[in-house]
Amino acid sequence: MRVILYSSSSFGGCYDYAQQLMPAYANHPEVVSVKGFFPSNAACELEYCDKFLIPDEPPEQWNYRRKLHFLFRVHLNPVLLFLRLRKEPSSWVMFNDFEQLSAWFWVPLFRLFLKKHKFAVVLHDPNRDNYPPSVRFSAYSMKTIMSLMDLGFFHEFLPEKTYYKTNGKTRYMSIPHGTYPTALPNNTLKHQLLAQKTGQKVFAAMIGNIRHEKNYHLAIEALGFFPQLHLIIAGSPANSRVNIDDYKKLALEKGVEQRIIWIEKFLDEDEISAIVEVSDIVLLIYSKSFTSQSGILNLIARYKKRIVASDGSSSLSWIMRHYNLGDLVEPDSLISLVKGIEKVLSGEQLTQQGWEEYLDYANWDNHVKQVVSASKTETLEKEEIE
Numbered sequence: 001m002r003v004i005l006y007s008s009s010s011f012g013g014c015y016d017y018a019q020q021l022m023p024a025y026a027n028h029p030e031v032v033s034v035k036g037f038f039p040s041n042a043a044c045e046l047e048y049c050d051k052f053l054i055p056d057e058p059p060e061q062w063n064y065r066r067k068l069h070f071l072f073r074v075h076l077n078p079v080l081l082f083l084r085l086r087k088e089p090s091s092w093v094m095f096n097d098f099e100q101l102s103a104w105f106w107v108p109l110f111r112l113f114l115k116k117h118k119f120a121v122v123l124h125d126p127n128r129d130n131y132p133p134s135v136r137f138s139a140y141s142m143k144t145i146m147s148l149m150d151l152g153f154f155h156e157f158l159p160e161k162t163y164y165k166t167n168g169k170t171r172y173m174s175i176p177h178g179t180y181p182t183a184l185p186n187n188t189l190k191h192q193l194l195a196q197k198t199g200q201k202v203f204a205a206m207i208g209n210i211r212h213e214k215n216y217h218l219a220i221e222a223l224g225f226f227p228q229l230h231l232i233i234a235g236s237p238a239n240s241r242v243n244i245d246d247y248k249k250l251a252l253e254k255g256v257e258q259r260i261i262w263i264e265k266f267l268d269e270d271e272i273s274a275i276v277e278v279s280d281i282v283l284l285i286y287s288k289s290f291t292s293q294s295g296i297l298n299l300i301a302r303y304k305k306r307i308v309a310s311d312g313s314s315s316l317s318w319i320m321r322h323y324n325l326g327d328l329v330e331p332d333s334l335i336s337l338v339k340g341i342e343k344v345l346s347g348e349q350l351t352q353q354g355w356e357e358y359l360d361y362a363n364w365d366n367h368v369k370q371v372v373s374a375s376k377t378e379t380l381e382k383e384e385i386e
Contacts, residue, residue, distance in 0.1 A: 002091035003034045010042035013295035022048040024364035074099040078106030095121040103141040120151035127291040155293035156315040178364040179301040183269035190274035205279035209238035213287040223256040234263035284309040288331040304355040308340045323354040
């Protein structure tokens with residue numbers, strides 16, 4: 001089995017995911033070769049990385065140039081992949097990222113490879129309604145993409161969407177996400193945070209790209225109920241629509257600005273380690289619209305921290321409940337969040353056994369084992385039909 005992993009991003013969750021997957025594929029005895037296709041600006045130094053896609057670092061100035069660069073990337077990258085696949089031997093092409101906006105353009109091209117390659121997609125965010133300009137166009141573009149795929153992989157939860165039901169070709173399968181290795185903590189940052197953690201202070205952390213769906217406003221308001229609680233908000237805005245000053249203004253209005261530690265930057269692995277080690281609680285309080293697995297959960301899993309998470313229709317909720325990793329609260333509800341934090345602070349939850357079970361399940365070798373097994377079955381079934 002030959003594997004090609006297509007990843008059109010050079011940073012973020014999908015990029016980190018690919019970095020863990022490639023060595024796991026290479027170590028599987030039935031995988032003959034593995035290649036990862038990345039943007040030319042990717043920092044990946046693994047031997048499996050082939051960096052020829054359009055860089056995903058847009059121009060720093062002029063908003064219209066950033067938009068043009070994005071449109072350029074999402075149309076040209078599939079073309080570059082198409083040209084490369086013409087030269088590659090028969091392989092399983094795994095879409096770790098995919099260009100949904102330009103699906104109308106590139107999917108017909110890739111159908112020319114149906115007798116040569118097989119296609120699979122990892123649905124990191126299985127609810128794709130809000131990606132292109134409209135829900136209607138989104139349904140069309142996803143239906144188009146899934147018509148190409150032999151296998152569709154998801155993490156524990158697949159929402160009821162028409163674009164996952166409109167063809168009899170694609171077979172869907174749940175696979176483990178995989179947990180990330182821990183890095184040595186940034187000692188400077190760790191000591192700075194510990195210096196602020198005196199007396200009976202309790203640190204809660206919200207880490208990663210700052211998005212509105214993570215409900216920072218609820219966490220800030222919840223501080224008013226717990227005098228001993230301090231909040232670490234660490235990360236950079238996910239997009240131009242996020243204004244950190246709005247959150248700071250809210251903290252000032254609620255009188256809790258002195259109990260929030262802001263670390264406004266894209267976090268390195270050692271900085272994440274320092275923050276998580278110092279924190280007592282991690283908040284994963286996504287809005288109701290969130291349907292994915294949480295990359296943050298898998299980033300902090302090996303620290304076995306106490307977690308308060310939103311109980312929505314998502315992979316995160318399924319994992320939290322199945323392995324009893326923390327307290328689940330109603331999405332978008334301040335009252336429920338306050339009750340959840342109270343429960344965690346009371347020490348009612350016992351999570352160590354659940355964490356051990358989850359770590360045993362969510363490893364990259366197990367992920368690859370299931371993918372290879374599904375790929376073999378799919379190949380045999382197609383050969384029997386032919």
